[in-house]
Amino acid sequence: xxxxxxxxxxxxxxxLRAPAYLLPTLALPGLFYFLFEGPDTEVGLVTFLMASxxxxxxxxxxxxQFGAGIAEERATPWERFLRTLPLSGLxxxxxxxxxxxxxxxxxxxVVIVEAHLINxxxxxxxxxxxxxxxxxxxxxxxxxxxxxxxxxxxxxAATPVATLAWLLLAYLGGLWATPGExxxxxxxxxxxxxxxxxxxxxxxxxQGQAASPGGWLGLTAWAVGFAVLALWGYRRDEGAxxx
Amino acid sequence: xxELTDDAVGARAVAELRGVHKHYGEVEALxxxxxxxxxxxxxxxxxxxxAGKTTAVGVLLGQRRPxxxxxxxxxxxxxxxxxxxxxxxxxxxxxxxxxxTVAEVADFVxxxxxxxxxxxxxxxxxxxxxVAGRRAGGLSGGLTRRLAVALAFAGRPRLVVLDxxxxxxxxxxxxxxxxxxxxxxxxxGAVLLTTHYLEExxxxxxxxxxxxxxxxxxxxxxxxxxxxxxxxxGHVRVPSPPGLEEAILRLTGGSS
Numbered sequence: 001x002x003x004x005x006x007x008x009x010x011x012x013x014x015x016l017r018a019p020a021y022l023l024p025t026l027a028l029p030g031l032f033y034f035l036f037e038g039p040d041t042e043v044g045l046v047t048f049l050m051a052s053x054x055x056x057x058x059x060x061x062x063x064x065q066f067g068a069g070i071a072e073e074r075a076t077p078w079e080r081f082l083r084t085l086p087l088s089g090l091x092x093x094x095x096x097x098x099x100x101x102x103x104x105x106x107x108x109x110v111v112i113v114e115a116h117l118i119n120x121x122x123x124x125x126x127x128x129x130x131x132x133x134x135x136x137x138x139x140x141x142x143x144x145x146x147x148x149x150x151x152x153x154x155x156x157a158a159t160p161v162a163t164l165a166w167l168l169l170a171y172l173g174g175l176w177a178t179p180g181e182x183x184x185x186x187x188x189x190x191x192x193x194x195x196x197x198x199x200x201x202x203x204x205x206x207q208g209q210a211a212s213p214g215g216w217l218g219l220t221a222w223a224v225g226f227a228v229l230a231l232w233g234y235r236r237d238e239g240a241x242x243x
Numbered sequence: 244x245x246e247l248t249d250d251a252v253g254a255r256a257v258a259e260l261r262g263v264h265k266h267y268g269e270v271e272a273l274x275x276x277x278x279x280x281x282x283x284x285x286x287x288x289x290x291x292x293x294a295g296k297t298t299a300v301g302v303l304l305g306q307r308r309p310x311x312x313x314x315x316x317x318x319x320x321x322x323x324x325x326x327x328x329x330x331x332x333x334x335x336x337x338x339x340x341x342x343x344t345v346a347e348v349a350d351f352v353x354x355x356x357x358x359x360x361x362x363x364x365x366x367x368x369x370x371x372x373x374v375a376g377r378r379a380g381g382l383s384g385g386l387t388r389r390l391a392v393a394l395a396f397a398g399r400p401r402l403v404v405l406d407x408x409x410x411x412x413x414x415x416x417x418x419x420x421x422x423x424x425x426x427x428x429x430x431x432g433a434v435l436l437t438t439h440y441l442e443e444x445x446x447x448x449x450x451x452x453x454x455x456x457x458x459x460x461x462x463x464x465x466x467x468x469x470x471x472x473x474x475x476x477g478h479v480r481v482p483s484p485p486g487l488e489e490a491i492l493r494l495t496g497g498s499s
Contacts, residue, residue: 006354010343017342079340081391083306084332085355086398169403 003087005093012102015065023066024163025103029057030110036176038118042208045178047122051206052175053133055198057107057137059170060232062146063162065100070150071158074237088235104139105199130205133225139220141219144226145194151233169195194222256281257402257433258303258316263312263459265298272298274457275312280402281349285424285434287444290454297335297436299454304332304433317401326452328357332404333444337387341380344391347373349397356398369393370419384411392420395426403427405436409443421447475480483499 015021024068034054039047051130071081082092084229115121123131146162154159170176182190200215256279265273273295277280280286288296301307302314305321316350319326339348346362366372369389384392388411395403403424409417417440422446424434438444444451444465451468453461461468469489 002354006351009341009349010351013347014340014342067297077334077336080306080334080336081338081394082302084327084330084334084404085329085352086330087355088324 001235003091004094005091008098008102011065011096011099012147013152015069015099015103017051017231018125021064021069024166025057025060025107026110029053029060029107030114032056032176033111033114034118036172038115040119043120043122044080045207046119048178050112050119050121050204051135053111054108054135055138055195055202056166056170056175057111058104058135059142059175059195060166061100061104061107062139062142063166064146064159065103066143066146067149067153067165068158069096069163070147071153074150075155100143104208113216125210125226131202134198134202134205134211138194138202138219141194141198141223141226144223144230148226148229148233151230151237168195172196173199175199192218194219194226197222257317258404258435259313259315260299260303260312261315263299263302263314265295265302265309268294272457273302276454276457276459277293278452278492279460280433280435282401282433283431284449285436285447287448288435288437288449288454289427289441289444289451294454295405295457296454298403298457300332300435300437304404311378320335322433328355329401330404331398331400331402333391333406335406337391339379339382339387339390341378343379344376344383346375346381349394352394353397354499359398360396363395365393368396368423370416385413385416389410389416389420390458396423400432402433402435405434407437409438409440417443444492451456475490 001082016212033049037049037053037091149162149165150158172182172190173179173193174182174190175195179190179196180198197215197218201211201219203209204215205210258280260276261450262277263273263276264271264318275441276295276299278286278288278299288299290296298307301315302309303321304322305314305316305326314321316326316330321327332346334400344349344366346366349362353365360368361376362370366375369392371386371393374386379387379390386416388408392405393407395405395408409420412420421443424436428449434447436443436447448465451461451465452459453468461471463471
């Protein structure tokens with residue numbers, strides 16, 4: 001466990017000291033929520049959007065810490081040096097996941113606290129647990145997407161790809177407004193995207209409604225797809241670099 | 244957990260390649276390489292660029308899978324992380340995260356070993372105490388190399404595998420590392436190092452293994468190598484280092 005904790009600390013310190021990582025993940029979602037969504041008085045809307053922006057914040061951690069992070073690090077001398085240590089790939093991954101979970105929680109917390117400070121958001125006591133559960137479950141799915149991106153994107157392309165995917169999936173998933181406000185072409189694509197499916201289960205949870213089974217099924221399908229891509233990419237990278 | 248007993252370490256070669264073939268597509272990087280490093284021995288792996296030295300080190304450390312033949316570290320499979328608990332190594336290219344200090348990097352690395360050296364002691368030994376609080380990614384080339392070598396000793400290893408450890412080091416640092424390696428070997432440690440500095444091999448190595456075109460073309464003491472190439476200290480008028488250089492050039496087909 002101490003090795004996993006050491007990797008958690010190493011990842012966390014590195015990211016805490018990197019403004020290029022902190023700005024999009026911790027600052028932008030909260031800033032955008034303030035600029036575009038608040039202050040407002042419509043309780044249902046601001047609560048719905050608080051849930052949406054918390055998802056966008058977690059999506060940013062998944063894509064930048066896993067996607068851009070893995071892609072940029074995997075070819076570095078440091079990663080090659082780590083291969084000489086008595087260390088398994090699973091321990092390294094566990095350290096990364098713990099660190100990302102901390103940043104994801106912090107990024108979502110910034111939005112949630114801010115929303116409570118500037119808007120009349122309302123989440124009933126009994127809805128918090130289902131809501132946070134839905135946030136976490138969807139976070140795992142997009143984390144798998146980030147890991148897949150990390151092993152398939154080239155180091156130089158990773159940050160632009162992560163940025164583009166982060167913005168597009170947020171917009172098309174209906175996280176910046178409400179899905180009903182999307183233009184026609186986007187509205188047609190939206191129901192099939194992981195962010196929209198994540199939104200469906202999260203919005204239902206925060207509003208105290210039952211999520212449609214389709215949302216969970218769709219998310220599960222994306223999780224399987226991302227996991228296969230991540231494993232495939234990992235093995236491909238291992239083959240290219242180390243075998 | 245794999246227990247590496249004294250018997251396991253001492254009774255056989257600490258590091259061993261046996262009949263190793265490794266190819267990358269059409270390119271045959273290693274062609275039936277045999278290599279052993281015993282306790283209390285420093286083996287220098289020499290050869291021209293592209294001879295297969297780094298690939299041999301990669302196979303030995305479990306980072307490259309041989310197409311044929313086998314690699315053993317301390318009598319164990321080198322691909323198992325537990326095998327590397329008594330092994331320190333530095334790859335040819337060294338580099339550290341921009342956002343961690345030298346002391347943080349050392350603290351991080353030592354956690355992986357069961358009986359690591361304390362960080363202050365390690366940094367002092369390699370002349371890095373003064374830069375302990377500096378960002379590791381911002382060190383000069385020489386300091387980066389020195390930190391890499393220091394980290395190879397972080398776990399109090401029985402074997403260190405050093406791929407061109409002194410490249411970029413100034414003369415004083417190089418000589419300092421030589422003293423550390425001599426003391427380590429005298430204490431029963433085993434070293435495999437690749438180097439382009441023939442004086443280094445001549446000054447340190449108990450044995451020299453010469454690779455050319457993926458094959459071992461000579462092995463033995465410096466004296467045996469030079470003798471095999473048809474040279475002797477008397478044959479070469481300049482002091483000893485060029486004697487080995489001349490021998491390597493002859494054995495690997497280079498011009499002299």
